[in-house]
Amino acid sequence: MSCSRSMTATPASAGESAFEQALGRYQRGEPTAEVLADFRAITEQEPRLSAAWTCLAWLELLDDQPLQALRSARFAVKLSPQDPQARINLSLAMLETNAKGVREHIELVQRMRLMAPELAAELDNSIADGLVRKPGWKALEKVKAWLTV
Numbered sequence: 679m680s681c682s683r684s685m686t687a688t689p690a691s692a693g694e695s696a697f698e699q700a701l702g703r704y705q706r707g708e709p710t711a712e713v714l715a716d717f718r719a720i721t722e723q724e725p726r727l728s729a730a731w732t733c734l735a736w737l738e739l740l741d742d743q744p745l746q747a748l749r750s751a752r753f754a755v756k757l758s759p760q761d762p763q764a765r766i767n768l769s770l771a772m773l774e775t776n777a778k779g780v781r782e783h784i785e786l787v788q789r790m791r792l793m794a795p796e797l798a799a800e801l802d803n804s805i806a807d808g809l810v811r812k813p814g815w816k817a818l819e820k821v822k823a824w825l826t827v
Contacts, residue, residue: 696720697730704733710740710811721750728757728764735767740812744774755783762787762801766821773817784824791825801825 694702700716717734724730731754738747751768758764765783772780791798805822809815 696723697727697733701733704737710737713737714741726757728754728761731757732761732764732767735764735771736808739767739770739774740808744771747771748775748777760790762790762797763804766801766804766825769821770817773820784821788825788827 696716697720700713700720703716704710704713714734714737717730717737720727720730721734731750735747735751735754738744738750747767748771751764751771754761754764755768765787769780769783769787772778772783787801791801805818805825808818809822812818
């Protein structure tokens with residue numbers, strides 16, 4: 679997914695946080711629409727949790743909601759400008775809505791990948807996951823090609 683357990687989520691005092699629970703449901707393959715509702719609720723409860731906005735944008739993209747994803751991804755990038763997955767999601771939403779400015783985000787992610795190879799592997803896994811969950815996703819195939827040049 680476009681978010682991972684390595685992202686910082688607010689820990690719950692007892693057990694997993696709502697973020698970790700929703701992420702686990704996604705990873706177990708539960709329907710996108712159900713997990714999407716969880717992440718919408720999480721962003722309402724914790725509006726400063728950038729990882730939740732990143733996940734929400736990804737799920738909205740998977741669910742063919744590019745305008746909502748554009749809003750969510752912009753907010754994720756605003757909260758965490760150094761998060762390459764948030765920028766990939768923003769790039770995808772921009773491609774899906776024909777918005778301008780994609781190159782800036784892709785070039786920044788390319789630089790981040792060069793500086794942190796472990797991050798590149800995580801991003802590659804996320805892209806592979808997206809292509810499995812949404813086969814033939816043209817925007818993601820385009821981003822993948824740009825990032826693996």
